[in-house]
Amino acid sequence: MSPHYKLIYFNARGRAEHIRFIFAYAGVEYEDERISREKWPEVKKRMPFGMLPVLEIDGKAVAQSNAVARYLARQYGLAGRNEWEALQCDVLVDTLGDLKQVLAQFRMEQDPIKKEEKKARLMRETIPFYLSKFEKMLSENNGFSVGSDITWCDFVFAVSLENFEHIFGKAALDQYPALKALKIKVYNIPSISAWVGKRPTTES
Amino acid sequence: MSPHYKLIYFNARGRAEHIRFIFAYAGVEYEDERISREKWPEVKKRMPFGMLPVLEIDGKAVAQSNAVARYLARQYGLAGRNEWEALQCDVLVDTLGDLKQVLAQFRMEQDPIKKEEKKARLMRETIPFYLSKFEKMLSENNGFSVGSDITWCDFVFAVSLENFEHIFGKAALDQYPALKALKIKVYNIPSISAWVGKRPTTES
Numbered sequence: 001m002s003p004h005y006k007l008i009y010f011n012a013r014g015r016a017e018h019i020r021f022i023f024a025y026a027g028v029e030y031e032d033e034r035i036s037r038e039k040w041p042e043v044k045k046r047m048p049f050g051m052l053p054v055l056e057i058d059g060k061a062v063a064q065s066n067a068v069a070r071y072l073a074r075q076y077g078l079a080g081r082n083e084w085e086a087l088q089c090d091v092l093v094d095t096l097g098d099l100k101q102v103l104a105q106f107r108m109e110q111d112p113i114k115k116e117e118k119k120a121r122l123m124r125e126t127i128p129f130y131l132s133k134f135e136k137m138l139s140e141n142n143g144f145s146v147g148s149d150i151t152w153c154d155f156v157f158a159v160s161l162e163n164f165e166h167i168f169g170k171a172a173l174d175q176y177p178a179l180k181a182l183k184i185k186v187y188n189i190p191s192i193s194a195w196v197g198k199r200p201t202t203e204s
Numbered sequence: 205m206s207p208h209y210k211l212i213y214f215n216a217r218g219r220a221e222h223i224r225f226i227f228a229y230a231g232v233e234y235e236d237e238r239i240s241r242e243k244w245p246e247v248k249k250r251m252p253f254g255m256l257p258v259l260e261i262d263g264k265a266v267a268q269s270n271a272v273a274r275y276l277a278r279q280y281g282l283a284g285r286n287e288w289e290a291l292q293c294d295v296l297v298d299t300l301g302d303l304k305q306v307l308a309q310f311r312m313e314q315d316p317i318k319k320e321e322k323k324a325r326l327m328r329e330t331i332p333f334y335l336s337k338f339e340k341m342l343s344e345n346n347g348f349s350v351g352s353d354i355t356w357c358d359f360v361f362a363v364s365l366e367n368f369e370h371i372f373g374k375a376a377l378d379q380y381p382a383l384k385a386l387k388i389k390v391y392n393i394p395s396i397s398a399w400v401g402k403r404p405t406t407e408s
Contacts, residue, residue, distance in 0.1 A: 049299050049337065067294035074287055083278060090271035095253050133253065 005030035006056040008047075010040070012202045013159065015065040016053040021155040021186075022069060024195035026076035034200070066093055073152035080147050088146040089153040092134075096160055099130045103167070131176050138178035143185065150189070158186035163204070209234035210260040212251075214244070216406045217363065219269040220257040225359040225390075226273060228399035230280035238404070270297055277356035284351050292350040293357040296338075300364055303334045307371070335380050342382035347389065354393070362390035367408070 005023070009016035011034040023030050035043050035052065044050050048063045055061075055068045062068055070090070073079040079086045106122055109115040134157070138145060145153045161183040165172055173180045186192060209227070213220035215238040227234050239247050239256065248254050252267040259265075259272045266272055274294070277283040283290045310326055313319040338361070342349060349357045365387040369376055377384045390396060 048295075049302075050333070051302075062291065062295060064295045064298040067291055067298055070294060071287060071291040083275060087266065087271055087275040090274060091252075091266060091268045094268040094271055098253070098255075129254070 002028055003058045004056075006033055007031065007053060008033045008035060008043070008056065009053040010035055010037075011200060012204050013163070014053075014204055017159045018152065018155045019053065019055065019065065019069050019072065020195065020199070021159065021192055022072045022076060022078060022152055024191045025078065025150075025155075025189065026072070027191065028076065066097070069093075069152055069156070078150065078152045078155075080151050081149070085147045085151070089151050092145055092153050093156050095130070096134075096156060099126065100160065102126050107167075131179060135176045135178050138182055143178060143181055145182065150186075154182060154186055155192075158183045162187075166204075206232055207262045208260075210237055211235065211257060212237045212239060212247070212260065213257040214239055214241075215404060216408050217367070218257075218408055221363045222356065222359045223257065223259065223269065223273050223276065224399065224403070225363065225396055226276045226280060226282060226356055228395045229282065229354075229359075229393065230276070231395060232280065270301070273297075273356055273360070282354065282356045282359075284355050285353070289351045289355070293355050296349055296357050297360050299334070300338075300360060303330065304364065306330050311371075335383060339380045339382050342386055347382060347385055349386065354390075358386060358390055359396075362387045366391075370408075 005028065007016060007019060007023075007030055020032065022028075046061075047054050048061050051063060053065050053068065054063050055072075062071075070079065070093075073089070074086070080089055102122065106115065106118040109118055134145075142148055144150065145157055157179070161173065161179060173183070187196060209232065211220060211223060211227075211234055217224075224236065226232075250265075251258050252265050255267060257269050257272065258267050259276075266275075274283065274297075277293070278290070284293055306326065310319065310322040313322055338349075346352055348354065349361055361383070365377065365383060377387070391400060
C-alpha cells in the first residue's frame with residue numbers, strides 16, 4: 001500500500017512543482033496543502049527547519065525539495081535505469097540549481113544600477129553559457145536530459161523552463177530548440193497535462 | 205575492478221574534502237589532482253560547467269560535489285541501510301548547505317556595516333537555530349546523523365564543523381557536545397585519521 005503523502009508548500013509552483021509532477025506521473029494520491037501567507041508564521045514553527053516544501057510521509061515530516069523529489073523518483077522509476085544515470089540526474093539538477101541561484105540574486109537585487117549590471121551579465125554570459133551546454137546535451141541524447149527515457153530531471157528542466165519563459169518572455173528559448181522541445185514533451189505527457197489543466201493558477 | 209578515479213579540485217579542502225574522506229574510508233585509490241590558481245583559467249574551459257570539483261570516472265568528467273559524493277557513498281556502503289536513510293542523508297546535507305550558503309554570503313559581504321549586521325544575526329539567530337536542531341537530532345540518534353552507523357552525511361558534518369571552528373574559534377562548538385563528539389568520532393576513524401595526517405595543509 002502506498003504511504004500517506006501530504007505535500008506542504010505555499011500556493012505556488014516554486015520549489016514544489018517538480019514533486020507534484022512526479023506524483024502526477026506516477027499516479028500517486030497526495031494531499032496538496034497550500035499555506036496562506038497569513039498562516040505561514042504559525043506553520044513555520046512546526047516545520048523541521050522552518051522552510052517549505054515539506055513532504056509528510058505517513059506523518060513524518062521531510063524537508064528539502066530535491067531530496068524529497070529524488071526519493072520519490074527512486075520509488076517510482078524516475079531516477080534513471082542505474083546508479084550512473086541517477087548520478088547524471090543529480091548533477092544536472094544541482095547545476096540547474098546553480099543557475100537558478102544566480103537568477104534569484106538578480107531578482108532580489110535592490111540597487112537599480114547593480115540590477116541592470118547583473119541583468120546584462122546574465123543575458124550576455126551566464127544564461128547562454130548554461131543553456132547552450134544543456135541544449136548540446138539534449139541534442140546528443142535523443143531529447144532526454146539523462147539516458148533514453150523520462151526522469152525527474154526532465155521534470156525539473158520543464159518546470160524551470162516554464163518559469164524562465166515567465167521571466168524573460170516566450171521568445172527567450174527560441175535559440176534553444178531542444179530545450180523548448182523537452183519542455184513541450186513533458187507538458188504533453190497525458191498525466192502531467194491533466195495536472196497542469198487542473199492545478200491552481202499562481203504567479204510563480 | 206575499481207574504476208580509475210581522478211578528483212580535480214583546487215589545493216583546498218573546500219567542496220572536495222568529504223569526497224576525499226569517502227575514498228579514504230572505503231580504501232579506494234584515486235588521483236588527487238590539485239589545480240593551481242595560475243592553471244585554473246585554462247583548466248576551467250575543459251570542465252563540464254566551468255567549476256570544480258570534478259571527478260573523472262574512467263575518464264568521464266562528472267561535476268557537482270554532492271552528486272559525486274552521494275554516488276560514491278552508494279557504491280561504498282555509506283548512504284544508509286535503505287532508501288529512507290539515504291533520504292535523511294540528502295535532507296541533512298542540503299540543510300547544512302543552506303547554512304553554509306548564509307555563511308558564505310556573510311564572508312563575501314563587502315560593506316563593513318552590513319557585514320557586522322549579518323554577523324550579529326548569524327551568531328544570534330541562524331547558527332543557533334541550525335546547530336541546536338542538529339544537536340538534538342544527534343543526541344536522539346546515538347551520535348550518528350542518520351541511522352545507527354556512519355554515513356557520508358557524518359563526513360559532511362565533520363568537515364563542515366572543522367571549517368566552522370576555523371572561522372569562529374575552537375570554543376564555538378562548546379554548547380554543542382554531540383556535534384563536537386561527532387566531529388571527533390569521524391576524525392578518529394583510523395582510515396580518516398591516516399588521510400588527515402598526510403593531506404596537504406591548506407587554509408580552507
